[in-house]
Amino acid sequence: MESVLWQDQEKEILLQTPAEFCFEECLAFLARSANECTHEVRDGAVYKALKVDGEVVALKVDFVQGNAVGDAFSEPDFTPEPGTLRITFLTPPPKQSIRAATARYVRDWFDLDTDLRPFYEMAHKDSLLRPLVEAHFGLRLLGYPDLFEAVTWAFIGQQVNLAFAYTLKRRLVETFGEQVQHEGHAYWLFPTPEALASASVEQLTTLKLIRQRAEYVIGFAKLMVEGHVSKANLSSSDLATMRKALLSIRGVGPWTAEYVLMKCLNQRAAFPVQDAALQNALKQGLGLDEKPSQATIRERATGWTGWEAYATFYLWRSLLKIELSYEKISKIV
């Protein structure tokens, strides 16, 4: 039986969420940096501007308890605890194709299409992951559906602390991005490849990107503008193929490739074992004196097969000092 998974009402789009979904957990992750400039968490919602198929839209995304999708007079035909993610257009409602693309973006952003039950079953038997999935049940792998943003953000984050990376991103966005105004709030769009393809290395080093990484950003922007690289032609059924294609891009090494695979290309088996934060989370979680080697990490992760990206994401979450202000319902399959 086909259930109604989304509903388009011009100004609003309603997306059915799976049972393994907690909007507050997702919001807490999205609110992890006060210096974030490409979305804003406020009053129990997240606000964001984005460009889909060349059209700029500004959105509010919040959560509605219960099943708001489908015919109000019929019984909900799916999960025991249905919920609905509500997209509200702040800008004038765009045409249907843009609305559909927006819905697609939000589904990817919140990773609504992954069934987390196998992950939770696995994690529940793992001494390291169990407390994390219990504490953050319903947290989804928040991604960057836009390839240019995902790759550029990874470049910016290479070998600098996250706080500084956010500062660099803000400078880049405020220099090369577009801004949308709505009711006294300003929403920034991440720069397009076109905007950065024509930038100079000097413009970016002025923002304190080091020369080498400025070249990576501009080079990748040009690859996209010239049509040599796109999310579509990078996507393939084979993880190894995608990995190889990413690694052929200048500036993309093992860490960046895995990062983009997990945050943009929906690869649940991507595993950035080179990642300093993952290593620190494991050091802390396992009570080690030193950061574990990559070999040690892979050994510890043998049970995570197919879910390495989610395990990594929950381990990253364990490092964030974010408290949720509500009573959490922790329920594991």
Added chain:
DNA sequence: ATCCAGGCTCCTG
């Protein structure tokens, strides 16, 4: 002040 941060390329031996 010192260490290190959600690394990568390029050059040695």
Added chain:
DNA sequence: CAGGAGCATGGA
């Protein structure tokens, strides 16, 4: 092919 220098800034 493994190992290491260089990049270069800022948070803690």
